Amino acid sequence: MELLSSKFHNTQPTTRLPHLRLPRWRHIALFAAVAYTLYCYLFSLPLFAHPLPQHTGPYTVGTIDIEAAVSPDHAIEPDIRFKTTGNSAFELETVLFTLYYPITYSDNNNNNNRATAQPRRHPWIPAPLSLRAQGYAKAAHINNWLANALFTVIIRALVGSITIPAAVDAPLIDALTSDKPASPQQVPPSQNRGHPVIIFSHGTVSSRTDYSHFAGELAARGYIVAMLEHRDGSCPGTIINAPNKPPRPLLLFSHTEVSFPNHTTPTIETFHAAQLAFREAEIEETVHVLKRINAGDGPFLSTSNPRSEGTTLSTWKSRLNTNVMLIAGHSYGATGALQSLRGGPTPTRPFAGAILLDPGKSSGPLNTDVRVPLLVVHSNTWSSQSSLFYGGRAHFDTVRDIVTDNLARGNPSWFMTSLGTSHPSVTDAPLLEPWLLSFTTGATIDVYQGLRQYVHVAEDFVWLVLGDGEMRGLLGERAEFPAYEAGWGFGVWKPGQGGGEREGGEWWDWRRYWQIHVSPVG
Numbered sequence: 001m002e003l004l005s006s007k008f009h010n011t012q013p014t015t016r017l018p019h020l021r022l023p024r025w026r027h028i029a030l031f032a033a034v035a036y037t038l039y040c041y042l043f044s045l046p047l048f049a050h051p052l053p054q055h056t057g058p059y060t061v062g063t064i065d066i067e068a069a070v071s072p073d074h075a076i077e078p079d080i081r082f083k084t085t086g087n088s089a090f091e092l093e094t095v096l097f098t099l100y101y102p103i104t105y106s107d108n109n110n111n112n113n114r115a116t117a118q119p120r121r122h123p124w125i126p127a128p129l130s131l132r133a134q135g136y137a138k139a140a141h142i143n144n145w146l147a148n149a150l151f152t153v154i155i156r157a158l159v160g161s162i163t164i165p166a167a168v169d170a171p172l173i174d175a176l177t178s179d180k181p182a183s184p185q186q187v188p189p190s191q192n193r194g195h196p197v198i199i200f201s202h203g204t205v206s207s208r209t210d211y212s213h214f215a216g217e218l219a220a221r222g223y224i225v226a227m228l229e230h231r232d233g234s235c236p237g238t239i240i241n242a243p244n245k246p247p248r249p250l251l252l253f254s255h256t257e258v259s260f261p262n263h264t265t266p267t268i269e270t271f272h273a274a275q276l277a278f279r280e281a282e283i284e285e286t287v288h289v290l291k292r293i294n295a296g297d298g299p300f301l302s303t304s305n306p307r308s309e310g311t312t313l314s315t316w317k318s319r320l321n322t323n324v325m326l327i328a329g330h331s332y333g334a335t336g337a338l339q340s341l342r343g344g345p346t347p348t349r350p351f352a353g354a355i356l357l358d359p360g361k362s363s364g365p366l367n368t369d370v371r372v373p374l375l376v377v378h379s380n381t382w383s384s385q386s387s388l389f390y391g392g393r394a395h396f397d398t399v400r401d402i403v404t405d406n407l408a409r410g411n412p413s414w415f416m417t418s419l420g421t422s423h424p425s426v427t428d429a430p431l432l433e434p435w436l437l438s439f440t441t442g443a444t445i446d447v448y449q450g451l452r453q454y455v456h457v458a459e460d461f462v463w464l465v466l467g468d469g470e471m472r473g474l475l476g477e478r479a480e481f482p483a484y485e486a487g488w489g490f491g492v493w494k495p496g497q498g499g500g501e502r503e504g505g506e507w508w509d510w511r512r513y514w515q516i517h518v519s520p521v522g
Ligand SMILES: *[C@@H]1O[C@H](CO)[C@@H](O)[C@H](O)[C@H]1NC(C)=O
Pocket: 079, 260, 261, 262, 263, 264
């Protein structure tokens, strides 16, 4: 934006016609709109975002927004306060998450079983859209009324009509059907112990809706996913509805906006540590709410839910496996998920395994106190762009050592790179704007294929941890690349090469999509 405006400004003096002068922002907006339209026309692209695709698993997906009061509300790192208001920056009043879960069995070959009535859906950008737009503008360091208005208009035009293809408040499936599954392996594990639960933590400048397709795909395979929205200053815009208080909008904020009582600004490291502590508290609170739902507290959580959803939670009593859960996260969220394994599993953090997608490069040191199975997946660009990490080591080596050491302690663990993908590949962004994301992030893989690869390996890991311990699919393969090797990048390895004995099977061309760096398979 800045580049664009200065360029425009520099060309003005020679050609300026005084009577045609428009305010500069109109020129910029006009220029951007014309350039974008022209681009779409030249490359035969749709002007607006693609709708989110239907899920591919055997079950239809339901969704519920839950916001639950934390009792008593309390501040995490109470000394860190906003400079403007003097209020605590890390005040934990409520926890907010979206549930994605299976609702009815539907054979993919026979769509008659799918619900025919059009169910209510969540918008991809929760209301008010302007709050989110303001957060994005702030993230781009151009937070003023003009930029906010412009962002609101652009975001509304691009993704304002996008909805998440999951039925709001539909009843949880009675039992995971085993008579007609798409494949025998697709019946999720631990039915007798209740539905398996995965808690997911988002990255920075993200929210609970940014990973809706990944979460929905797991729900369509029989799992229950609780997608958190963090109030630690990393969400572009969120509203906190604490009991007996007016709604409190919270925008993205940085360490420069807060201070200690002695008026010093915390270092970025101190700020990150506080954010991670806040995230950990939110994760524990989510576990607590899920346990309450399982204990039969659904009706109360529904009637006290400021989001006015959850009328079907009354039927969730004793239906979840809340004794053992999985934690997952992306980027900053992966750093937080790893941290939540510290000293665990415990009743407040009952995580029997963790899925870490692109663990953060600048969100603080990575926790090494782990005693449960780990699946670490790097996107291609996360592995290929090497960066120095805490203690001066390469980030990749630090991550590999955590996985290798955990494996040596007897916990099945994997570290792998998903070829052709980039950092946002697991989010909804590439599904909505494929060309924009490929262009700006260097992803070369088909966006649907990229996400599907993530879903497959995540599902296999959930099966291993909460199911029967079987290392199926990719998890049964040997580590052939101790280091990431650019030469073997996406598309170089053709189907069937090296995997002859199982040619034609589900994973026979997995080498096109993966490099495995650490695996328990010898
Ligand atoms: C201000 O307070 C913080 C937190 O108590 C402390 O870490 C920091 O050293 C203090 N700075 C000064 C200059 O006293």
